[in-house]
Amino acid sequence: MSLSRLTDYPFYRERLETGGQPVPWTLADLESYAASHPSDPFAGRVIGEAMPRVSLQMEATDGPPIWTALNPPELDRWAEVVAGMWSRWGAVAGETVAFFDYGSSPLVLLASGGYVGYLRRGAAERLGLFAVCNDGVATMAPRMAEIVQTVKPTMLVLRRELVAPFASALKTAGVALAGKVRWAAMSEVEGAVTREQAEAAGTSLGVRVFRILRCDAVFLLAGECPRCGCFHLDRRYRAEELSSSEVAITTTFAQTCPAVRYNLGAARVAGTGCPLEPRAQRIEC
Numbered sequence: 001m002s003l004s005r006l007t008d009y010p011f012y013r014e015r016l017e018t019g020g021q022p023v024p025w026t027l028a029d030l031e032s033y034a035a036s037h038p039s040d041p042f043a044g045r046v047i048g049e050a051m052p053r054v055s056l057q058m059e060a061t062d063g064p065p066i067w068t069a070l071n072p073p074e075l076d077r078w079a080e081v082v083a084g085m086w087s088r089w090g091a092v093a094g095e096t097v098a099f100f101d102y103g104s105s106p107l108v109l110l111a112s113g114g115y116v117g118y119l120r121r122g123a124a125e126r127l128g129l130f131a132v133c134n135d136g137v138a139t140m141a142p143r144m145a146e147i148v149q150t151v152k153p154t155m156l157v158l159r160r161e162l163v164a165p166f167a168s169a170l171k172t173a174g175v176a177l178a179g180k181v182r183w184a185a186m187s188e189v190e191g192a193v194t195r196e197q198a199e200a201a202g203t204s205l206g207v208r209v210f211r212i213l214r215c216d217a218v219f220l221l222a223g224e225c226p227r228c229g230c231f232h233l234d235r236r237y238r239a240e241e242l243s244s245s246e247v248a249i250t251t252t253f254a255q256t257c258p259a260v261r262y263n264l265g266a267a268r269v270a271g272t273g274c275p276l277e278p279r280a281q282r283i284e285c
């Protein structure tokens with residue numbers, strides 16, 4: 001994103017350094033901008049002429065709702081990121097991925113063109129998978145156990161706070177995941193769960209649990225690598241280590257709602273060189 005371009009966006013305009021790059025920013029900066037510009041749902045990151053086809057409300061912010069926006073090609077790129085994440089964990093065409101999350105989560109939306117308008121090929125369609133979503137509230141845990149029994153998904157994507165009710169519902173129903181489910185992945189609304197949380201979830205569910213790194217403000221989704229334990233980044237993300245021992249992310253496919261130098265917090269850029277995917281840039285957090 002060039003200097004002349006970023007100056008068009010009020011949120012970035014007021015943050016530009018002399019080099020033309022914005023000062024790394026956080027959700028708190030976005031919330032503060034939104035609080036002082038209540039009539040702008042995108043908090044200064046979408047200009048009027050963009051006419052975005054898809055707008056998504058961010059889940060992680062407080063105060064006035066803040067939205068991000070995409071056009072169809074960007075939505076497609078984002079779904080490709082999700083397909084890449086599933087592929088690294090192992091996905092076999094003809095099998096089913098099941099979600100226990102809100103239907104508004106990008107992890108769900110990007111799965112299928114049936115879940116969000118303008119998405120040409122969702123992650124499931126790209127990999128020849130079927131997708132099923134159970135609403136992301138704890139009271140739906142028994143139904144999730146039923147989905148496991150009847151639909152027989154081999155891949156599960158779960159919200160962190162639903163792991164415990166789901167494990168308990170499985171126990172009540174007498175259903176074991178081991179031998180049936182290839183992997184489960186655990187997401188947090190913003191950032192990622194800790195390794196300890198994922199390990200504890202794996203123990204309670206009886207299946208390997210991978211972590212997902214999620215930051216909706218910059219359309220970031222990345223999965224934990226089974227080999228090195230870092231998050232492998234799709235090539236459309238650029239990670240930059242800051243002097244504060246934090247990492248900033250720039251998402252190159254985001255044009256409608258630019259995503260430049262988002263500070264995702266304490267993390268380390270691990271560079272390339274994982275045997276599973278030698279060229280992938282990696283983040284450790």
Ligand SMILES: [Zn+2]
Nearest residue numbers: 225227228274
């Ligand atoms: Zn790796």
